[in-house]
Amino acid sequence: MRYLPLTPADRASMLETIGAATVDDLFIDVPAEARLAGPIEGLPAHASEMAVERHMSALAAKNLSAGSAPFFLGAGAYRHHVPASVDHLIQRGEFLTAYTPYQPEIAQGTLQVLFEFQTQVARLFGTDIANASMYDGSTACWEAILMAARITRKGRSVLSGGLHPHYGEVVRTMAKFTKDDIVSLAPELTADPDDAAVIAAIDATTSCVVVQYPDVMGRIPDLAAISEAAHAVGALVIAVVTEPVALGLIEAPGTLGADIVVGEGQSLGVGLQFGGPYLGLFGCREKFVRQMPGRLCGQTVDAEGKRGFVLTLSTREQHIRREKATSNICTNSGLCALAFSIHLTLLGGEGLARLAAVNHARAQQTFERLAKVPGVTILNTAYFNEATVILPRDAREVVRELADRQVLGGVSLGRLFPVADGLHNGLLVAATETTTDEDIEAFATALEAVLAGASA
């Protein structure tokens, strides 16, 4: 076994030091009837590097990768170009194989990265502070709702109809057990998000309103108006950003009044990875810091007065606070945060703004072309890089038929909202800077053929 350094002679000599006859004697506390005499049956024995690579490569080859087909999926996970230096740097062993920075004197590399990451996220979101990352956007959203309940001492949360349905499911799943009151507004196929419905749902018992920005159909809610209404009754606004590249073009949620901003950071540096690991982003007002979930990295000085960084305020955390902890988070997404931070450092604010503008332009080009396909209309008045296309029939079937033609043509609203009525003809289509003219043409042509009933 190439990963195990002990030789038979080492083992014998170590057993002698320990005073045990065999290694099985070290498992003496395990009840004899539960001890397995040999390797578990029905599983293969170890394999060489070459053999494992062959096996895994064969599995990988069964998938149609995004880069090998015209690709238009979004819905909370976006395909962006990741500069080569990002993946190179996160694979440096000193980053890749470091553990949680419990010993700050020899973890300054990771800690400084987390401090820079927190600053980047706070500036991107327009919040005072940010934490050192969460599991993903959906769990960050749930943690934000819990935090709002702690701050407002109220437990009624309003979820807008434009919230990603999986995020809503995570929230409702968890609330079943913690007994929080969740009001979920229905998704509606309207050109603009129904901000009035959100505002109408806010009352004196409301802890927070959760608004996705841009929303799951690619529309952009009026956060300023919602914030004004929420703050008037002491409710907090939680803005959810699933596409942080959008914030290069549209105003930061914190600037528009959001009290807590959470999001999915996958778009920058992380890659699609079939859904994970992703990167939960979390920013808020400074006065809420002690109610915040997750790890925090803080600046301090060392014994010689030099600037340095440490994990701080850990009394909020579960390994210290036990049943009074502020969150379920016991780790962060350190390596994904590093990738995000490197990508954002390469871009800078101006670069992000230009990247966002290119995304938006590519999306416009896509929707202008799709609008020319007979029977197709575009739902949105405004959008960033994703919008909802209305088809003449159930989009779930159309997506499957497009895939038969090797075109990955978006996410059907029917798959996202399996139980909602009246949405099934909706197709969520995203374009990014990776989308080419040829991709757009191939998509439009294939869609035209599918809708015309031609066989692949």
Next chain:
Amino acid sequence: MNAPNASGWRPSMGGAGEAKFATSSGDYGLMLEEALSFELGSADKCGVDIDEPSRAPVAGLSKFLRKSAPALPGLTEPETVRHYTRLSRQNYAIDLGPFPLGSCTMKHNPRLNEKMARLPGFADVHPMQPQTTVQGALEVIEQLADWLITLTGMASVAMSPKAGAHGELCGLLCIRAALDARGEARDVVLVPESAHGTNPATAAFAGFKVESIPATPAGRVDVAALKAKLGPNVAGVMITNPNTCGLFEPDMREIADAVHAAGGYVYCDGANFNAIVGKVRPGDLGVDAMHINLHKTFSTPHGGGGPGAGPVVLSEALAPFAPLPFVTRGADGSIHLVEEENAAEGHAQAFGRMVAFHGQMGMFTRALTYILSHGADGLRTVAEDAVLNANYVLRSCEDLLPAPFADSGPCMHEALFSDAGLAEGFSTLDIAKGLIDEGFHPMTVYFPLVVKGAMLVEPTETESKAGLDRFIASLRSLAERAKAGDESLHSAPHFAPRRRLDETLAARKPVLVWQGEPGVPGTPSLSEIGGS
């Protein structure tokens, strides 16, 4: 000067602790100081070539447009590479030497895992692609699930939890859902003192009340005390096995039988599964739910704190309640990802969804690669060598550092010492910081809480005997210095990128984002920072 130490890693030049003069750059040879990216970058720099946008924004977007770009300075590619490379050199890592963090389990990270996870067929697929286009990815989930089920002797596995604590939550929610299905409102979870600190937090999060069970003088669950607490209000027990003292709970089966007889369920914290993988199946001990930290047992990288991955294996009794999504194989051989409630036979009682997509696919790929590399035979040896290494450290140091449970049998994957017997004023922290100067990452300190001044050493199976001998020699020498009252230990580390950091200051006056300094590049005006 600093000779390369025995581990082969040259300790960094410290600050004034070692240097006799100050350099003008702040660097000392290969020990590099590095400013923040905000102090290095500027708004007119970018490390990515981006096309000019071909169109102006759509009319409907005008009222949402931001007035100026985010206040984030950029760096060119060479500056970026240098910034992060220099920062990387201020980190200790398993690639540099042993990382004996007990209960955290940091073993060698094989690079084949990284290579496989980066195959475009895994790394560049979208979670909501049509299922016909991701059959290979679904097969990875299915194969890993099969290994986890077989290795643990359980009935089923929920793959989606994102980390260990998230897995704990998943297991408890399965228990809650099963109790709901039985129409019982049991609301107490028993948590022994020897369990992970995350356990009571998770139980509280899942809406349960927590009651603590004491440990015996031998560091095990007090079975009589546990049995005395069982009753109609007890939903279950959360046991860490092997426990946080590094000991196996020999009465696990008896505890499980008693809990089951009283109508409760057994949750096992599987963080330490690496100690028993291939040797014992938790299912044989009566466990109903157990999370497996893939990064610990199956070496997926934890890069500075994460990502983790915490699949939860489930008994027959809890399997129907596992959250969405999960994979099933159809009669035609194709694999389906079930995303809708009430969509599949036998899974009709799914308690909901815990994450947006399907869990940590990138970690599944790495874990499966690691598992296939070891095979059933190699995984068994992993546990044996991990336990052998831990006992070797225990027996090689127990004469100098008291090992509170050494007389109650072999330890499992980690050796537990206490700081009793050091000279007045010397403690675990001095040993830990001294180890840094010796070129090692310190062990886990002051945990578990049941031992005064705890030092929890987990060498793992990927340390050689020669490497362990060097570590033992350093630990012994530090224990001797601390017994002799060597004052220089109080100011250790002397040879690290930073001397002791003021953690109290950080907590008292939290500075969580860069405040900026006048005249320094990248310093924003207050209005640019935003917020209140």
